[in-house]
Amino acid sequence: xxxxxxxxxxxxxxxxxxxxxxxxxxxxxxxxxxxxxxxxxxxxxxxxxxxxxxxxxxxxxxxxxxxxxxxxxxxxxxxxxxxxxxxxxxxxxxx
Numbered sequence: 001x002x003x004x005x006x007x008x009x010x011x012x013x014x015x016x017x018x019x020x021x022x023x024x025x026x027x028x029x030x031x032x033x034x035x036x037x038x039x040x041x042x043x044x045x046x047x048x049x050x051x052x053x054x055x056x057x058x059x060x061x062x063x064x065x066x067x068x069x070x071x072x073x074x075x076x077x078x079x080x081x082x083x084x085x086x087x088x089x090x091x092x093x094x095x
Contacts, residue, residue: 021027061068073079080086 058068062072070081
């Protein structure tokens with residue numbers, strides 16, 4: 001008779017623990033939310049890694065090549081070379 005009560009008590013305890021595991025805020029739902037968050041962070045990291053690789057390539061190009069530095073100066077700063085003529089095209093606009 002005592003063994004039957006012990007078995008029933010252990011079974012009830014196991015069910016309570018399983019219920020807390022599945023239905024509490026710190027249980028299985030939180031694990032699923034954390035998995036989603038990790039997946040989002042990994043995709044964000046992949047995009048940032050690609051951007052960093054492009055920036056690394058640009059830095060190497062700027063360090064090694066004069067043409068890249070000149071192109072950057074022309075596009076970003078509007079600089080011109082010694083034997084070059086600068087032409088500015090202005091829209092005529094509506095009359």
